Amino acid sequence: MPDITVTLDGKPVSLDGSTLRDLITDARVVAARVDGALVDLSSPVAGGQSIVTVKADSADGVQILRHSASHVMAEAVKILFPDARPTIGPATDDGFYYDFDRDEPFSSEDLAKIEEKMNELVGQDAPFVRKEMGRTEAKAFFEQRGEPYKVEIIGDLPDDVETVSLYEQGSFVDLCRGPHVPATGYLKAFKLLSVAGAYWRGDERNRMLQRIYGTAFPVPKDLRAYLTFLEEAKKRDHRKLGRELELFMFSEDLGPGMVIYMPKGGRLRTILEDFEKKIHFKRGYDIVYGPSILRGRMWEISGHMDNYKENMYFTEVDGQVYGIKPMNCLSHILIYKSKVRSYRDLPLRYFELGNVTRHEKSGVIHGLLRTRQFTQDDAHIFCRPDQLIEEITSIIDLVEEVMAVFGFEYTMEISTRPEKSIGSDADWEMATRALIDSLDKKGLPYDINEGDGAFYGPKIDVKIKDAIGRQWQCATIQCDFSLPERFDTHYIGSDGEKHRPVMLHRVILGSIERFIGVLIEHFAGAFPVWLSPVQAVVMNITDAQAEYAASVAEALKAAEVRMEIDLRNEKIGFKIREARVQKVPYMVVVGDREKEDGTVSIRERDGQQQTMRVDEFIALVKSSDPVI
RNA sequence: GCCAGCGUAGCUCAGUGGUAGAGCAGCUGAUUCGUAAUCAGCAGGUCAAGGGUUCAACCCCCUUCGCUGGCUCCA
Known part of the structure; x- marks a missing residue:
């Protein structure tokens, strides 16, 4: 050679x-x-x-490792459950899965058995062997093996594909592009996590398959770290913390997906809403309020009846149909239309903390992150076409600024025209262009999400993550040429003629409920001082300082420090422990020393202590307020 | 909505075909204490709801409701 x-x-x-x-x-x-x-x-x-x-520990390497693990899992399943028909089994961001068609459900005991068998297969260190096969030949091969899903996949390949690749390891052969690790022995750390249903090809009209989720890492240490992370994330779950910190609750009697804010959650929400009102006022938004139920006729004009009906609740008043609002736009359009608008008046920005109701499918409801009633920090901007890019840009600026205040990292996506939608192609094209240009102008990265827009226009979505890395949409900016048309809105231009304004729908936090949910997980319940429902707990060491403690509490209250007072006959360690469990940022301890000196002993969440005067402490608390 | 699992005291969880237990929380009393849990006593549950099987059901079966993890959908 x-x-x-x-x-x-x-x-x-x-x-x-x-x-x-x-x-x-x-x-x-x-x-x-x-x-x-x-x-x-x-x-x-x-x-x-x-x-x-x-290498195994690179991004590509881990992906290959996980994909190979899914093949080994499929082999184990086929050995143990010959009636299971494999479908697809890719790697994901944090692991892998494989979907099987099988009449009997997999139990958690089955999972343990499968994992055991996988260990055995890994021990055999069987090589992954790549084979090329003619398309027809491959089809016949899988037909003969009784794997109709593989046959279907081959059948659906583009016409110009003549050969396909197969990977064989041990007794298992899969249709697969590869690449794979050289042999099963390379899989040194994996674990099966859960079973779930999944529709064949992600379409709810198709058969439901059984998906087994697992994960794999280059070395056992990484796997352990990931499992520990999942454990830790459970402790940060907003539903758990919401109960423990007495922020919010749900009630079976009341109905699913309906949030009840308890006093401390109510405070948190008020703080957020006050923050929002202030920040919007400063940026030229007008605060408005619209009703929750609107005549059915309004929803017909808007197109909701045709495109959104299954998500809406309806009621009848005096023999007439009313729709409970799933969006806030219609009242805002009526405000716009309440008088003749000049081109000089634009842009007009209407802001509403609007409570909307949407009939979400029962299986999707999830704590505060997906509810049936939620409050949007919603605004509708009416502007001239020439103002569009500037308005979109300044909304993005606002998103950046607000996310920085909370310390969130986020990703952006542009969603284009969906199948079910209203408006002309030209308008959709123009609107989509405006969104893309605005992001390009700011040099921000984004993904394109084809066909995922709202029914009335394309949108930019901003997504933030919960404790276990699931992404949730918060901000969204939607460009709309249709509703101004449908409601025949206009302004008088400098030429004295009527012109059609463009409408922007936008939210920054998105749903206040969802945002609070992610906020809880992000901070693990230990909110920054300015957001904490309880900023300080005043506690005395013995009854002898009860009066002094009360006077300190009075001073804090007068200065609008959100505080509680703990005068119970308990040891100071016990009171501290309770305040810590409640994640209160400051513990204000007063004993004889403080009483004598007219000071307070401040203990922070991290255990640091310092003695200061009450006015100094008040200034410390106030210093955490964000500058907006 | 679909698939799977789950539902026992306010919370976290034991439990068995012969009619229910712990820890924490709560209440009462004692203790007056310096930065993550003082001690003792008391009280608390139609075992999610409805129906069925059985001499007997919290346990087995069915239905409904709710929750959890996914899928589909979505702020």
Whole structure:
């Protein structure tokens, strides 16, 4: 065999072997990128190629590891449950899954058995072998193996695909693009996590399959760290903390998806709402209020009856149908239309903390993150087409500023026209363009989400994460040419003619409920001082300082510090412990020393203590208020 | 809405075909104490709801409601 020269991780190397494996000896390497394409280590080497090794602990490597783990899981399932028909089994951001069609459900005991079998298969260190097969041949192969889902997938491949790749390890063969780790022995740390239902091809009209979720990591230490993370995340779950901190509750008697704010949750919400009112007022928004039930006719004009009816609640008043509002826009349009508007008046920005009601499917309700009634920090901006980009840009500025106040990281997506929608193609094109241009102008990264827009217009969505990394939409900016048309809104231009304004729907926090939910998880209940429902607990050491403690509490209350007083006949350690469990930022301890000096001993959440005067403490509390 | 699992005291959880237990919280009393739990006593549950099987059901079966994890959908 002649010598071949390639570059390996940037360095020129010559070799006389024939596959990547001959060249790469490092056991941590699971695959390679050859001229940019991910391939197996069993791939042949040709001269002049640029080869970059992919280690198990790299992003690509972990993905390959997990994908391979899903194949091993499928093999284990087929061995233990021959009636299970494999469908698809990809890697995900934090693990992998494989969907099976099987009449009997998998139990958690089954999961343990499958995991045990996987360990056995990994112990055999069976190589993953790639095979190419003609399309027709592959179809016949899977037909013969009794795997109709694979046959369907091959059948649905584009016409120009003539050959497909198969991966075989041990007794299992899967239709798969690869690449995979060289052998099952490379899987050193994995765990099966849960079983769930999933529709074939993600379509609810299709058969429901059984999905087994698992995860895999390069080394056991990483797996343990991930499992610990999941445990820790459970402690941050907003539903658990909501109960423990007495922020909110749900009641089976009241109905699912309906939040009840308890006194401390009510405070938190008030703080957020006051913050919002202030920040919007400062930016030229007018605060307005609209009713919750509107004549059915309004929803017909808006297009909700045709496009959103199944999500709405209706009621009848004096023989007439009224729709309970799922959105706040209609009242705002009526305010706009209440008089003739000049081009000089625009933009007009109407802000409402509007309580909306949507009939969410029963299975999707989730604590504060998905409810049937929620309050949006909603605004509708009516502007001239030439003002559109500037308005969108300043909304994005506001989003950036508000997210910074709370310390959230976020991602953005642009969603385009869905199937069920209203308006002309030209308007959709123009509106989508405006959103894209605004983000481009600011140089912000975004993904495109095809067909995911609102029925009346495209949108920019901003997403933030909960404790276990699930993404939730908060801010959204929606560009709308349709509703101004449908409600025949206009302004008088400088030419004295009537013109159609453009309408922007936008929220910043999104749903106040959802935002509070994510906020709780983000801070694990230990809110920054300015958001804490209880900022300080005043506690005396013995009855001898009860009066002094009360006078301190009085001073704090007068300064609008949100405080509680704990004069119970308990040891100071006990009172401290309770305040800590409640995640109160400041404990104000007063004993004889403080009483004598006219001071307070301040204990922070981290255990730090310092003695100061009451007015100094008040200033400390106030210093946490955000500057907006 | 679909698939699977779950529902026992305010909370966290034991429990068995022969009619229910712990810890914390609560209440009462004692203790007056310096930065994460003082001690003792008391009280608290139609075992989610409805129906069925059984001599007997919290336990087995069915239905409904709710919750959890996913899927679909969505702020």
